[in-house]
Amino acid sequence: MKKIEYLIYTKEVEPSMVVQQFKKDNIKCILALDVRSAVYYATGISAQCGEIVAVCVDGSNASRSAFSGMTEAFYRQLPVILITLGNSLDYTMELKDVVLGHYLVKDAKEILNFANYKLPAHIELGEEIIIDTEVESLKLQEALMEAVSEKDYLYFSPRFQTKEKDFMCKCISGGMSRCKDGTLSNVLGASLAQKRRRYIGVVTEEEFLHDMNTLGNIHANKDLFFIVISQKFEKMIGDYARTLNYEVICEAEDNICGTSLKRLFENGKQTIFIMLKK
Structure with missing residues (x-):
């Protein structure tokens, strides 16, 4: 049998x-x-x-x-x-x-x-599974409100819980709920239209790991800026990004401010900003 x-x-x-x-x-x-x-x-x-x-x-x-x-x-x-x-x-x-x-x-x-x-x-x-995978950071959102300009494109992944705020730039909440695929690719795709100064994607570390091959894509460009909310895999993410010549910055959530983010948005480099969340 x-x-x-x-x-x-x-x-x-x-x-x-x-x-x-x-x-x-x-x-x-x-x-x-x-x-x-x-x-x-x-x-x-x-x-x-x-x-x-x-x-x-x-x-x-x-x-x-x-x-x-x-x-x-x-x-x-x-x-x-x-x-x-x-x-x-x-x-x-x-x-x-x-x-x-x-x-x-x-x-x-x-x-x-x-x-x-x-x-x-x-x-x-028919067994339903309760999945609590959303993350939020009011501190990050406030910093982004101050840092972005009307020339930027801002993408929030489906796992990032946003408050109702009016950002100056084009702001997209994309992807399918409870799905980790394609978040980085979505931002890369938008950047190929070349309509904005910076293409900023806010993603969780799980979403990054599912789509990290995007960083090595032939079309990856200096307009890309990814903010990765990390609680566990910051070293792996940073090491991988550095091998592909990305600028990598790690910062604790409590230390994030709009002024420093704005300066980074203007650095003209493809960047991975790892926000260390408690």
Whole structure:
């Protein structure tokens, strides 16, 4: 009788019934940094070992990042099971071309029975995960109010909680909620229009790590200025940015002021400003 040998899961779903049940059943559980990587971990393991691998992710907009990996699983005929938690999306249309079955279950224990179904498959579990990933900094917003000019472009990622303020410059709150992808690329894309003096992106460190390859893009230019709100990975972020010849500045949240930010906006260098948040 076949059984699921591995579970790949993302940090958001770690407290879920699925992950806890699989750990209880002594299934090998591996944490992945993001949804896209999680599914490719699964296809890699499955291709190497021929084992059935399950992937558990939050069923929000971010789960769309799993689709490319599931496409690979389908065409390579790999036994991968995608498990999404919650009812945010209608998957019956979005995944139907790359899975051999779409199933709804009410209990995590039921999932273990699907090892004998035709795979790859998608299982939807109605368990909702409470994800508190938003960050805010009134101090940073006040400094930005003072520092930006009408010549600038200011982008706030979906994870940055903004207060209702009227900035002098063009201000965008972009991206999909609960999705970490594409924040740096969004700012880079805007900069290619060359309509503004500075293109400033405010992102969390998780969003930076998901999209940091943008820094090495051939179109990266001196108009880019990223403010990264960091609580853990400031050294990794700084070291990576320096290897790509970015100016890197680290500053504690309490020490940020509009005057110093304004001076940095005028330095004419592509810059990573790491705000150390308590």
